[in-house]
Amino acid sequence: MVEGDGVLRHRYVHDGFVAAQGMRREVADAIDRHIEQFFGPVEFVYHEFGSHLVGVHVYVIAPTEARPYRTLITSGMSELPMTVPAGVSPYAEVMLCLPADWPLDTVYPGDSAPDWPIAVLKQVARLPHEYGTWIGEWHSVPNGDPAETYADDVPFCGVVVAPMLRVPAAARVITAPDGIEINLLAVIPLHRDEVAAKIERGTDALIEILDRGGVTELLDPGRPSFAVVEQSLSQSIDESDRSELGEPAVDR
Numbered sequence: 001m002v003e004g005d006g007v008l009r010h011r012y013v014h015d016g017f018v019a020a021q022g023m024r025r026e027v028a029d030a031i032d033r034h035i036e037q038f039f040g041p042v043e044f045v046y047h048e049f050g051s052h053l054v055g056v057h058v059y060v061i062a063p064t065e066a067r068p069y070r071t072l073i074t075s076g077m078s079e080l081p082m083t084v085p086a087g088v089s090p091y092a093e094v095m096l097c098l099p100a101d102w103p104l105d106t107v108y109p110g111d112s113a114p115d116w117p118i119a120v121l122k123q124v125a126r127l128p129h130e131y132g133t134w135i136g137e138w139h140s141v142p143n144g145d146p147a148e149t150y151a152d153d154v155p156f157c158g159v160v161v162a163p164m165l166r167v168p169a170a171a172r173v174i175t176a177p178d179g180i181e182i183n184l185l186a187v188i189p190l191h192r193d194e195v196a197a198k199i200e201r202g203t204d205a206l207i208e209i210l211d212r213g214g215v216t217e218l219l220d221p222g223r224p225s226f227a228v229v230e231q232s233l234s235q236s237i238d239e240s241d242r243s244e245l246g247e248p249a250v251d252r
């Protein structure tokens with residue numbers, strides 16, 4: 001996992017399978033109400049049974065006129081607190097959005113190419129509990145070490161956790177009846193070059209890259225790597241400057 005700048009390699013903290021105990025009903029109900037209020041009606045749920053550590057269910061919210069795409073939100077990551085620094089809520093859930101025509105079955109098989117965004121949400125949601133760490137804004141998670149793409153013909157090999165942009169500010173925190181605050185965070189898939197930019201140049205560089213490309217929590221499966229676009233733009237500007245100075249616009 002990349003926390004801030006650089007790479008942190010965490011160790012697995014559990015010996016074998018640890019059965020999830022289940023989320024408290026009042027917390028699960030608070031998540032349900034929050035989803036209905038800010039995202040729309042639930043189309044169906046990918047329930048998880050016999051779960052390790054936490055039961056990560058994935059809610060699929062139908063497209064609406066205001067949000068003409070599907071929204072996927074976990075419920076279960078907040079079953080257990082994360083190990084967080086002072087001042088950070090130890091509870092979170094994660095989400096992403098998919099185009100309305102994304103091929104989703106109502107039963108999650110986990111072994112077909114279109115299912116990879118669901119697997120990513122489950123991976124990120126369970127990771128802090130498996131490794132005794134936490135997930136927060138601008139943490140990134142490569143898909144393995146070295147990172148591999150999530151599926152054949154999928155260009156993404158990691159994600160960054162970021163604030164949601166396509167919602168009002170109030171949607172970013174779920175408040176349970178007992179006052180517990182659960183951060184709802186977006187998971188944004190990244191190209192290999194974008195993961196590398198985060199590791200090598202830091203969080204601010206990645207934010208600038210994603211802002212330039214207009215990247216949000218709504219997945220565009222065919223988008224280019226905006227780290228590559230940035231490099232091409234920088235090279236073009238550099239060549240233009242050299243041409244104005246009467247220098248040949250070639251690499252030396």
